[in-house]
Amino acid sequence: MRELARNPRAALRLTGGNIELWANLLVISWAVAFMLWQGVGFAITLGTVFAIWAILSVSLNLVVGFSGLLSIGHIGFFGIGAYAMAILTSDASYEQLRTEAIPTLGWPFFAALPVSVALAGLVAILVGIVFNRFRDDIYVLVSFGFAIISFNVFLNWRALTRGAFGIHEISRPEIGGWAFDGDLAFLALVVVFLAAVMLVSWFIVTSSFGRVLTAIREDEQAASVFGYRVTHYKLAIWVISAMMAGLAGGLFASWTSFIDPNSFILLESILLVSIVILGGLATIWGSLLGAMTFVLLEEGMRFLPFLPNEYVGQARQVVLGILLVLLMLFRPQGLVGRFKL
Amino acid sequence: MTAAPANSGDYYILETEEISKHFGAVAAVDGLSIAIPRQGMTSIVGPNGSGKSTLVNLLSGTLPLDGGMVIIDGVGLKLVKAYETPAHGITRTFQEVRLFNQITVWDNIMVVLTNRSLFPAMLERAKPRYREQAQRILENVGMWEKRDSLAMDLSYGQRKLLEIGRALAVDVNIYLFDEPFAGLFPQMLERVKDIMKAMRDDGRTVIFISHNMDIVREMSDHLIVLDSGKLLTAGEVEDALNQEEVIAAYLGA
Numbered sequence: 001m002r003e004l005a006r007n008p009r010a011a012l013r014l015t016g017g018n019i020e021l022w023a024n025l026l027v028i029s030w031a032v033a034f035m036l037w038q039g040v041g042f043a044i045t046l047g048t049v050f051a052i053w054a055i056l057s058v059s060l061n062l063v064v065g066f067s068g069l070l071s072i073g074h075i076g077f078f079g080i081g082a083y084a085m086a087i088l089t090s091d092a093s094y095e096q097l098r099t100e101a102i103p104t105l106g107w108p109f110f111a112a113l114p115v116s117v118a119l120a121g122l123v124a125i126l127v128g129i130v131f132n133r134f135r136d137d138i139y140v141l142v143s144f145g146f147a148i149i150s151f152n153v154f155l156n157w158r159a160l161t162r163g164a165f166g167i168h169e170i171s172r173p174e175i176g177g178w179a180f181d182g183d184l185a186f187l188a189l190v191v192v193f194l195a196a197v198m199l200v201s202w203f204i205v206t207s208s209f210g211r212v213l214t215a216i217r218e219d220e221q222a223a224s225v226f227g228y229r230v231t232h233y234k235l236a237i238w239v240i241s242a243m244m245a246g247l248a249g250g251l252f253a254s255w256t257s258f259i260d261p262n263s264f265i266l267l268e269s270i271l272l273v274s275i276v277i278l279g280g281l282a283t284i285w286g287s288l289l290g291a292m293t294f295v296l297l298e299e300g301m302r303f304l305p306f307l308p309n310e311y312v313g314q315a316r317q318v319v320l321g322i323l324l325v326l327l328m329l330f331r332p333q334g335l336v337g338r339f340k341l
Numbered sequence: 342m343t344a345a346p347a348n349s350g351d352y353y354i355l356e357t358e359e360i361s362k363h364f365g366a367v368a369a370v371d372g373l374s375i376a377i378p379r380q381g382m383t384s385i386v387g388p389n390g391s392g393k394s395t396l397v398n399l400l401s402g403t404l405p406l407d408g409g410m411v412i413i414d415g416v417g418l419k420l421v422k423a424y425e426t427p428a429h430g431i432t433r434t435f436q437e438v439r440l441f442n443q444i445t446v447w448d449n450i451m452v453v454l455t456n457r458s459l460f461p462a463m464l465e466r467a468k469p470r471y472r473e474q475a476q477r478i479l480e481n482v483g484m485w486e487k488r489d490s491l492a493m494d495l496s497y498g499q500r501k502l503l504e505i506g507r508a509l510a511v512d513v514n515i516y517l518f519d520e521p522f523a524g525l526f527p528q529m530l531e532r533v534k535d536i537m538k539a540m541r542d543d544g545r546t547v548i549f550i551s552h553n554m555d556i557v558r559e560m561s562d563h564l565i566v567l568d569s570g571k572l573l574t575a576g577e578v579e580d581a582l583n584q585e586e587v588i589a590a591y592l593g594a
Contacts, residue, residue: 212452214448
């Protein structure tokens with residue numbers, strides 16, 4: 001203790017480490033307790049929702065945490081992936097519904113998923129080329145614009161998306177004769193994709209490329225003086241991140257088997273940024289923790305005895321908001337992060 | 342060197358031809374033509390606002406040229422792109438130290454050693470060759486012990502040293518140092534001087550900006566004096582410093 005008193009920085013570092021440890025233990029034990037309490041079926045649902053949010057937040061962290069581009073338009077790529085999956089695989093007979101009819105293509109899941117990913121990447125290239133001109137607060141504004149535009153495309157391009165009616169009978173994955181129709185099988189599939197996304201992200205951020213991204217985040221102009229074409233680097237990570245979000249979108253559409261534009265509103269995008277900041281910028285593990293906290297909060301508040309059901313939705317946003325304010329006051333680097341925006 | 346143009350020969354490594362830069366109505370650099378010899382150390386001096394830092398920014402592509410041409414080792418450039426300057430053989434430090442703050446000292450050096458092309462960089466991990474180079478440089482500037490600290494946690498002098506180390510890590514011929522001695526304690530000052538002398542003895546072209554005339558006299562072989570974005574005089578240090586215009590510009594007489 002005496003040594004700690006002499007060296008306050010070491011003391012700070014020690015407690016910092018402990019906060020991370022406690023955050024980890026708290027969230028994980030909370031999750032385990034919750035699942036034991038609610039039973040297996042609920043745990044599977046919780047796990048699937050978590051895994052999809054985790055793919056999204058890990059992918060967004062590549063852009064926000066590692067490259068310093070605060071994008072609140074990420075949900076747009078999630079939506080593009082989801083709609084690609086929905087339109088390609090939906091097998092409903094819309095003609096009988098007397099609403100907007102879209103062609104039913106009836107593709108299998110595994111044929112549509114690469115299209116979800118590629119389409120999100122393609123749109124990201126076009127958007128990214130424009131976005132590369134901006135930085136900092138202006139970047140937030142233009143990414144806001146992207147979220148608004150993509151939502152309005154989903155809502156109003158009715159010949160393709162059926163607008164507010166949404167698309168249903170989105171197919172579940174199938175390999176050979178074996179279908180992932182059970183919830184547990186689907187959870188396993190989503191977790192495999194989450195693991196793949198984490199692996200790719202880890203590989204990227206620990207490579208020379210990842211180190212350059214952090215340098216660009218710190219001082220873009222200095223990075224360019226040392227020989228890096230920063231616009232190419234920013235575009236590359238933006239596209240990779242968008243493709244991961246597209247993947248998450250494809251999985252989400254298939255899991256819910258029905259989507260409409262309400263899943264892709266700006267608020268979801270802002271919640272996503274909150275998750276990334278909550279968990280910690282520039283840490284893959286932190287994004288998992290953030291997503292887990294968010295999902296537990298979202299689902300867990302349903303069971304508070306004193307909270308009427310109709311207020312649950314709003315209450316969780318209030319709690320998340322308060323959590324973020326407290327976090328920014330006392331721990332601006334997030335639960336397990338190192339870097340401050 | 343075999344392909345040097347006839348007009349400049351091999352003597353000068355870095356030249357400018359009528360370069361200018363305006364900020365609004367102010368001409369920070371105004372039709373400036375200078376030539377910097379390959380051998381030895383060159384210092385750039387001048388009163389505040391005489392365009393020294395702007396000149397370095399133009400030479401390193403940090404600011405775009407409004408007009409004129411920069412000739413680096415015989416290659417004429419009307420547009421100096423920042424990301425191409427290491428390939429042209431130039432690197433620099435900044436007047437206000439600009440490190441990559443929230444990454445480690447180690448990564449600050451590593452980042453300038455690794456592959457510049459996008460896709461190879463994605464597949465590249467820290468090679469032993471880079472690690473050895475980074476260690477050598479950190480030991481050279483006396484920052485090896487601090488390698489795991491974040492750059493933002495260093496003292497001012499350490500930050501200056503690290504920035505010089507980062508420039509050293511870029512293996513080029515021309516080094517531009519923008520006020521490398523400002524605000525340093527004597528011990529640090531000697532260390533920076535030694536590093537720069539060693540670079541000169543290694544055959545690199547070292548160019549620095551300074552306000553300290555004692556250091557300028559001690560360190561540099563050639564002098565460029567700027568005033569209001571124009572060249573006041575250039576030449577050997579003692580000759581240039583003893584000219585009346587230079588004394589007048591400095592004393593404001």
